[in-house]
Amino acid sequence: METEYRFTHRHIISLDDLSRQDIDYILRVADSFKEISERPIKKVPTLRGKTVINLFFEPSTRTRLSFEVAAKRLSADTFNIAPASSSTTKGETLVDTACNLAAMNPDIIIIRHSRSGSPRLLARHIKASVLNAGDGTNEHPSQALLDMMTVREKKGRIEGLKVAIIGDITHSRVAHSNIIGFTKMGAEVAVSGPATLLPMGIEKMGATVCSSVAEAVADADVVMALRIQKERQHDPLIPSLREYANFFGITPRTLAGAKPDALIMHPGPINRGVEMDPAVADGPRSVILEQVTNGVAVRMALLYLIMGGD
Amino acid sequence: MTFTPLDAAHRQSLLLAGGRIIDPVNGVDMAGDLLVADGRIHAVGTQLAAPAGAARIDLGGKWIVPGLIDMHVHLREPGEEYKETVASGTKAAAAGGFTAVAAMPNTKPVNDNQSVTALILAKAAAGYARVYPVGAISQGSRGENLAEYGEMRRAGVVALSDDGRPVTDSQLMRRALEYAGNHNLLVIAHSEELALSRHGAMNEGFLATRLGLIGIPRVAEEIAVYRDLALAEYTGRPIHIAHVSTSESVSLIRRAKAKGCRVTAETAPHYFSLTEDAIGLYDSRAKMNPPLRAVADLTAIKEGLRDGTLDAIATDHAPHSELEKDVEFDLAANGIIGLETALSLSLALVREGVIAPGRLVELLSANPARILGVAGGSLAVGSAADVTVIDPDREFVYGLDQVVSKSKNSPFLDRRLTGKAVLTVVDGRITYRDGI
Numbered sequence: 001m002e003t004e005y006r007f008t009h010r011h012i013i014s015l016d017d018l019s020r021q022d023i024d025y026i027l028r029v030a031d032s033f034k035e036i037s038e039r040p041i042k043k044v045p046t047l048r049g050k051t052v053i054n055l056f057f058e059p060s061t062r063t064r065l066s067f068e069v070a071a072k073r074l075s076a077d078t079f080n081i082a083p084a085s086s087s088t089t090k091g092e093t094l095v096d097t098a099c100n101l102a103a104m105n106p107d108i109i110i111i112r113h114s115r116s117g118s119p120r121l122l123a124r125h126i127k128a129s130v131l132n133a134g135d136g137t138n139e140h141p142s143q144a145l146l147d148m149m150t151v152r153e154k155k156g157r158i159e160g161l162k163v164a165i166i167g168d169i170t171h172s173r174v175a176h177s178n179i180i181g182f183t184k185m186g187a188e189v190a191v192s193g194p195a196t197l198l199p200m201g202i203e204k205m206g207a208t209v210c211s212s213v214a215e216a217v218a219d220a221d222v223v224m225a226l227r228i229q230k231e232r233q234h235d236p237l238i239p240s241l242r243e244y245a246n247f248f249g250i251t252p253r254t255l256a257g258a259k260p261d262a263l264i265m266h267p268g269p270i271n272r273g274v275e276m277d278p279a280v281a282d283g284p285r286s287v288i289l290e291q292v293t294n295g296v297a298v299r300m301a302l303l304y305l306i307m308g309g310d
Numbered sequence: 311m312t313f314t315p316l317d318a319a320h321r322q323s324l325l326l327a328g329g330r331i332i333d334p335v336n337g338v339d340m341a342g343d344l345l346v347a348d349g350r351i352h353a354v355g356t357q358l359a360a361p362a363g364a365a366r367i368d369l370g371g372k373w374i375v376p377g378l379i380d381m382h383v384h385l386r387e388p389g390e391e392y393k394e395t396v397a398s399g400t401k402a403a404a405a406g407g408f409t410a411v412a413a414m415p416n417t418k419p420v421n422d423n424q425s426v427t428a429l430i431l432a433k434a435a436a437g438y439a440r441v442y443p444v445g446a447i448s449q450g451s452r453g454e455n456l457a458e459y460g461e462m463r464r465a466g467v468v469a470l471s472d473d474g475r476p477v478t479d480s481q482l483m484r485r486a487l488e489y490a491g492n493h494n495l496l497v498i499a500h501s502e503e504l505a506l507s508r509h510g511a512m513n514e515g516f517l518a519t520r521l522g523l524i525g526i527p528r529v530a531e532e533i534a535v536y537r538d539l540a541l542a543e544y545t546g547r548p549i550h551i552a553h554v555s556t557s558e559s560v561s562l563i564r565r566a567k568a569k570g571c572r573v574t575a576e577t578a579p580h581y582f583s584l585t586e587d588a589i590g591l592y593d594s595r596a597k598m599n600p601p602l603r604a605v606a607d608l609t610a611i612k613e614g615l616r617d618g619t620l621d622a623i624a625t626d627h628a629p630h631s632e633l634e635k636d637v638e639f640d641l642a643a644n645g646i647i648g649l650e651t652a653l654s655l656s657l658a659l660v661r662e663g664v665i666a667p668g669r670l671v672e673l674l675s676a677n678p679a680r681i682l683g684v685a686g687g688s689l690a691v692g693s694a695a696d697v698t699v700i701d702p703d704r705e706f707v708y709g710l711d712q713v714v715s716k717s718k719n720s721p722f723l724d725r726r727l728t729g730k731a732v733l734t735v736v737d738g739r740i741t742y743r744d745g746i
């Protein structure tokens with residue numbers, strides 16, 4: 001079986017498109033790329049001559065930098081484009097931008113956009129490979145893959161683990177991709193948060209919805225807190241950040257019910273003292289910085305694989 | 311396919327021979343002939359003789375029905391002629407077997423005064439179907455003040471609606487119902503509670519969650535339907551509920567009718583033909599408002615059409631260009647074109663056994679005429695010769711090159727459809743003819 005497997009995806013847009021075998025393979029390739037990042041000369045010629053465009057419609061220092069470092073370590077030529085605004089229909093549309101970029105014959109376009117589904121729209125209009133670096137409130141596949149890589153590295157497996165995801169599930173593309181990814185790999189995913197932030201039908205994505213944080217965290221191997229986005233104004237969702245921190249923040253007390261060696265994760269950037277107590281974020285079980293390191297390795301693996309591997 | 315606009319087509323004597331005449335208003339469903347002369351239905355019977363100079367068309371059992379009437383379309387003129395015009399929209403109507411359409415007022419400017427009404431009617435004289443303008447409920451459809459119903463009525467509007475811009479203020483809706491009575495105009499409600507729906511892009515539920523899109527809960531429609539029914543009952547005025555999309559809305563209307571309220575309602579073909587699954591991976595051609603719902607809603611809507619709760623099938627024909635549709639899903643405009651597919655999709659209900667052919671004619675012709683208080687909907691001798699001939703078995707693929715409307719935003723593109731209009735006659739003039 002092993003010898004017959006081939007990674008055939010040209011785009012990475014949704015974890016739904018990837019099989020368990022695909023994910024397993026990506027994580028193994030990422031493991032091998034991680035080693036490159038630990039060398040004194042952190043560069044291999046794998047993608048020499050390939051053009052990678054970082055098309056970030058939303059500001060994101062961390063993810064953009066991670067992709068840029070990944071592409072550079074593979075010797076690709078990278079360009080960063082941050083169109084002024086994506087929020088209005090005035091000016092250049094996404095399709096216009098896509099067609100303009102296509103005229104420059106890039107090999108890969110990494111897109112971050114505030115609208116769900118925009119990577120699919122891009123892929124319909126250009127020949128280049130499309131890598132989704134976060135689309136609206138939909139998905140963030142590379143983040144979920146780096147989270148899975150981190151968990152597997154620390155726990156030796158994913159299957160059979162209990163992963164608790166706490167917070168704004170509705171607006172979190174990280175949560176969506178992680179629910180799909182972790183359940184596909186055989187983990188149990190429990191979610192909890194204010195009922196206003198638990199979207200309808202989330203259980204059909206494979207998550208168990210818990211009515212309290214304590215219930216979600218009970219016996220968990222992994223506890224992941226999500227960023228509360230203070231800027232979501234158009235809906236009355238939570239009364240105040242203080243109340244959120246008191247009832248849904250991850251504190252040493254919340255963690256009492258988790259496994260003693262539970263990993264603490266956060267996709268960053270953290271609102272310290274809101275969704276996570278500093279004592280937890282900086283504590284011995286926190287793997288938040290490892291997540292960042294593994295992010296580069298996973299993104300190297302994705303860039304390498306969608307270009308056809310070796 | 312040949313089209314002739316009304317100002318170029320002449321009235322002719324026409325013998326439609328050997329058809330199946332389906333005319334529920336007059337209790338007719340029989341094999342026979344229909345003779346049109348001087349723009350009127352001259353005779354209905356068997357073995358009619360063609361008078362001298364009459365053109366004879368042999369139908370081989372095809373259906374002869376009163377001209378179809380679509381009581382809910384958006385013709386986009388004035389203001390958005392790049393999407394559709396009165397001419398192109400009525401041409402699409404003729405291709406779909408419609409002899410008349412009711413044009414919603416959300417043009418630019420809004421049809422909230424007699425001059426816009428007059429302009430639309432002037433354009434319609436060179437169109438391919440009768441146009442019944444619907445005037446705005448409020449000035450500019452801004453939901454603040456009543457529009458000039460009396461003057462618009464005199465200019466030719468047949469009903470009132472702020473379609474697309476739901477009336478948020480319940481007091482204004484109440485006053486609209488009351489004042490519409492002075493001018494004998496029907497209020498058509500686009501029932502939507504905006505506070506619940508405003509940011510949504512599709513039906514709320516698993517699929518919206520899965521696609522990371524903000525949902526439009528069904529209660530956004532149902533709360534507003536309930537409010538509009540309650541106001542109609544309270545004021546004792548008739549109301550027509552547009553584009554019903556949920557199971558509970560059907561139940562609310564059924565209950566109101568049982569209580570004796572003067573309520574009528576329509577649904578659109580997409581609500582009994584598609585579910586939210588048609589969105590697939592962000593296909594904006596399946597985005598409209600109200601949104602496509604779930605299987606249970608589709609089933610309830612079919613039942614509503616069958617049992618009489620829903621009175622009409624109307625397309626909500628809403629042309630949009632690629633500019634509005636080939637964009638990120640949540641930015642894409644709401645609406646699909648429907649004039650050319652409505653009949654085929656409705657005939658599917660007949661083939662499924664949900665409704666009989668006579669009921670189909672009620673839903674697409676007789677009831678819209680009665681609800682709007684306009685001519686048509688009947689093949690009575692002496693009435694205006696608005697007639698549609700349907701080949702219920704004709705198969706065709708609704709390909710891009712076949713779309714008559716100026717806009718191509720249909721989720722039914724490239725579908726194989728069965729049953730279509732093959733002859734459309736308005737006022738004794740052939741506006742459309744296809745293969746007969």
Ligand SMILES: [Zn+2]
Nearest residue numbers: 473474500552
């Ligand atoms: Zn409407």
